[in-house]
Amino acid sequence: MELNICHLYPDLLNVYGDLGNILILKYRAEKRGIKVNIINSSINDKLDIDNIDILFFGGGQDFEQSIVSSDLNTTKKEDLIKYIENEKVLIAICGGYQLLGKYYTAPNGEKIDGLGVLDIYTEGGDTRFIGDTIIYNEDFDETYVGFENHSGRTYTNGLKPLGKCIYGYGNNGEDKYEGCIYKNTYCTYFHSLLSKNPELADRFLTIALSNKYREEISLENIDDTIEYKAKEVMIKRLSK
Amino acid sequence: MVKKINIKALISILASKITIFLTKTLLKGGTTFPGKVALKIDKNILSKVSKGYKIILVTGTNGKTTTTNMIYNIIKTSGKKVITNNTGANLFPGIVTTFIDNYKFFSKKKDYYAVIEVDEANVKYITACLSPEIITVTNLFRDQLDRYGEVYTTLSKILEGIELSPDTTLVLNGDESLLGKLDVKNNTVYYGFNTKINENNIIDINADAKFCKFCKTPYKYNHITYNHLGDFYCPNCGFKRADLKYAINKIYDLSPDSSSVRLNDLDVTISQSGTYNIYNALCAYSIAKELNINDEYIKKSLENQSSSFGRQETINIENKEVRIILVKNPAGYNQALDTLCLNKASFDAAFLLNDNYADGTDISWIWDVDFEKLKNLNMDAILISGIRAYDMAVRLKIAGLKTDNFIIEETFEKLTERLKTSPNNKIYVLATYTAMINYRKYLHSQGYIKNLW
Numbered sequence: 001m002e003l004n005i006c007h008l009y010p011d012l013l014n015v016y017g018d019l020g021n022i023l024i025l026k027y028r029a030e031k032r033g034i035k036v037n038i039i040n041s042s043i044n045d046k047l048d049i050d051n052i053d054i055l056f057f058g059g060g061q062d063f064e065q066s067i068v069s070s071d072l073n074t075t076k077k078e079d080l081i082k083y084i085e086n087e088k089v090l091i092a093i094c095g096g097y098q099l100l101g102k103y104y105t106a107p108n109g110e111k112i113d114g115l116g117v118l119d120i121y122t123e124g125g126d127t128r129f130i131g132d133t134i135i136y137n138e139d140f141d142e143t144y145v146g147f148e149n150h151s152g153r154t155y156t157n158g159l160k161p162l163g164k165c166i167y168g169y170g171n172n173g174e175d176k177y178e179g180c181i182y183k184n185t186y187c188t189y190f191h192s193l194l195s196k197n198p199e200l201a202d203r204f205l206t207i208a209l210s211n212k213y214r215e216e217i218s219l220e221n222i223d224d225t226i227e228y229k230a231k232e233v234m235i236k237r238l239s240k
Numbered sequence: 241m242v243k244k245i246n247i248k249a250l251i252s253i254l255a256s257k258i259t260i261f262l263t264k265t266l267l268k269g270g271t272t273f274p275g276k277v278a279l280k281i282d283k284n285i286l287s288k289v290s291k292g293y294k295i296i297l298v299t300g301t302n303g304k305t306t307t308t309n310m311i312y313n314i315i316k317t318s319g320k321k322v323i324t325n326n327t328g329a330n331l332f333p334g335i336v337t338t339f340i341d342n343y344k345f346f347s348k349k350k351d352y353y354a355v356i357e358v359d360e361a362n363v364k365y366i367t368a369c370l371s372p373e374i375i376t377v378t379n380l381f382r383d384q385l386d387r388y389g390e391v392y393t394t395l396s397k398i399l400e401g402i403e404l405s406p407d408t409t410l411v412l413n414g415d416e417s418l419l420g421k422l423d424v425k426n427n428t429v430y431y432g433f434n435t436k437i438n439e440n441n442i443i444d445i446n447a448d449a450k451f452c453k454f455c456k457t458p459y460k461y462n463h464i465t466y467n468h469l470g471d472f473y474c475p476n477c478g479f480k481r482a483d484l485k486y487a488i489n490k491i492y493d494l495s496p497d498s499s500s501v502r503l504n505d506l507d508v509t510i511s512q513s514g515t516y517n518i519y520n521a522l523c524a525y526s527i528a529k530e531l532n533i534n535d536e537y538i539k540k541s542l543e544n545q546s547s548s549f550g551r552q553e554t555i556n557i558e559n560k561e562v563r564i565i566l567v568k569n570p571a572g573y574n575q576a577l578d579t580l581c582l583n584k585a586s587f588d589a590a591f592l593l594n595d596n597y598a599d600g601t602d603i604s605w606i607w608d609v610d611f612e613k614l615k616n617l618n619m620d621a622i623l624i625s626g627i628r629a630y631d632m633a634v635r636l637k638i639a640g641l642k643t644d645n646f647i648i649e650e651t652f653e654k655l656t657e658r659l660k661t662s663p664n665n666k667i668y669v670l671a672t673y674t675a676m677i678n679y680r681k682y683l684h685s686q687g688y689i690k691n692l693w
Contacts, residue, residue, distance in 0.1 A: 016604045023607070192603070
């Protein structure tokens with residue numbers, strides 16, 4: 001089997017170790033004998049959505065994000081919408097998450113149009129939500145640990161969350177939800193999304209492979225002792 | 241004759257000096273508190289106690305401490321009087337402490353120098369009180385985004401400080417595109433590499449500041465030294481590296497222990513290895529030249545520069561050569577790993593990751609460090625420790641290092657036992673800020689380090 005993972009604007013949206021999520025997906029797929037190709041798609045590149053199985057959309061600094069938002073609208077918007085509606089796997093973090101919504105308010109107060117694929121919006125806040133986060137996903141019965149750092153407050157209009165906050169602020173500090181899920185688009189504010197959540201990484205791989213090969217795929221287990229220990233240490237520490 | 245000084249300042253200095261004495265003797269360290277005491281009594285105290293000094297401010301994200309130390313040593317070697325805050329107490333109160341500690345009521349200062357390391361966001365508090373002779377900015381890398389945000393935010397904080405001091409000469413890293421063509425009134429000189437140090441002229445996809453700060457077009461490079469530093473130009477608007485007044489003109493040899501280079505027309509073997517230390521030495525050289533110090537003092541000083549405080553500091557632990565390298569952001573960590581890669585013989589390494597405020601509370605940045613380059617090195621033991629040891633272990637595992645060689649130890653005591661019985665005699669310890677500070681304290685308590693500060 002083979003998987004094509006596409007990193008959107010890897011040269012512009014690359015803060016907070018976003019690249020790590022791709023390295024982890026690649027590692028876990030290759031451990032199961034699946035060949036992985038990484039495709040970089042940046043300014044002026046068309047999105048070849050038929051040849052993408054997992055699309056990764058990270059966050060950037062304001063200067064870089066301003067370069068992204070104009071390119072996104074001119075060269076990638078239509079394909080990206082098609083990709084999402086076709087139930088393919090998209091992982092959007094922080095800035096990427098905000099850009100999928102109707103609009104977001106930049107730190108300088110400017111209201112910036114998003115792609116409007118999701119019925120969500122993000123308002124600016126006076127304080128930043130910074131810190132370690134624990135969330136629980138009821139449907140999957142899984143607990144995820146990560147780190148959030150955002151001033152935007154995102155309102156998701158009843159979309160399924162990635163999880164309920166056990167610790168930390170989440171989308172907006174009010175409704176106690178973190179991230180959102182639409183079809184196979186997973187949005188979150190988590191940095192280091194997959195480093196301590198190998199079960200979520202495998203979920204993405206499984207959906208992408210099942211989509212691609214049109215059959216139920218189940219992945220064999222691999223040794224995740226260190227990953228789960230890293231998660232356990234944080235849960236213990238934050239629960240004190 | 242007693243200098244003219246008012247009662248408030250006098251009390252402020254005395255109170256602070258007493259506090260310095262107490263913290264030094266009782267707490268064995270503690271460098272910011274006395275300054276806070278002084279400022280509480282007289283908030284203008286810095287302008288008074290710094291009178292008579294020619295001041296050199298060193299700021300930038302990486303290399304401040306080593307560069308400060310190098311400049312200090314050169315000035316000292318040249319026979320001039322000089323003070324410094326070389327223990328890394330680089331916030332406003334810590335700097336006040338340094339001046340008060342060196343304050344003498346009955347002396348007149350002539351040709352006295354102060355080489356002061358200052359945190360990027362604190363430059364403006366210093367320049368509000370005094371006008372430095374020189375301000376130097378080493379570089380701007382992505383650093384602890386949970387505190388300052390972006391490289392552009394860091395730059396604007398430094399610029400706020402520079403604006404308050406238009407008569408100061410700026411000595412800037414010309415290879416740092418973010419520092420090119422600044423909108424300031426100051427006399428500005430640049431240093432950089434006129435010769436390439438590797439064959440690379442394609443910027444890494446994950447480097448910082450890759451897009452022209454004026455027109456947002458990707459820069460092109462004649463050569464890259466590391467991360468985004470190098471001889472850059474914008475193919476669209478024509479913005480390019482400034483003319484260099486001071487430059488590396490030749491590279492003779494790069495080893496794990498030193499670098500032999502030509503600074504303008506002076507051949508020097510810098511006693512600390514790594515490309516980043518060539519930059520630090522070049523910066524120190526540039527400042528020394530601006531201060532009209534003779535080449536012989538510069539050469540002698542850079543060739544005998546001993547490492548400072550956890551910056552490639554070598555410690556002997558029961559005949560093991562333990563080398564501590566502070567790592568605090570992706571650019572610095574990658575440079576440290578490049579130094580490891582210079583080793584041809586086998587060695588062991590310890591990776592200490594903490595997530596206290598001074599380390600950055602978000603440890604995601606380790607995913608921007610290219611640990612993959614360690615995959616093919618001869619490392620027999622991979623020791624892992626620190627508050628976030630398991631996160632570090634995940635990172636190293638994904639990088640392709642052999643998990644069979646992983647030894648995860650939560651306490652310094654056990655870690656040190658492991659070091660003593662490690663397969664190789666040379667062991668690198670790469671530690672984030674508080675991990676480095678705390679481990680040094682532990683080694684001090686065990687008698688392996690003589691001077692804690």
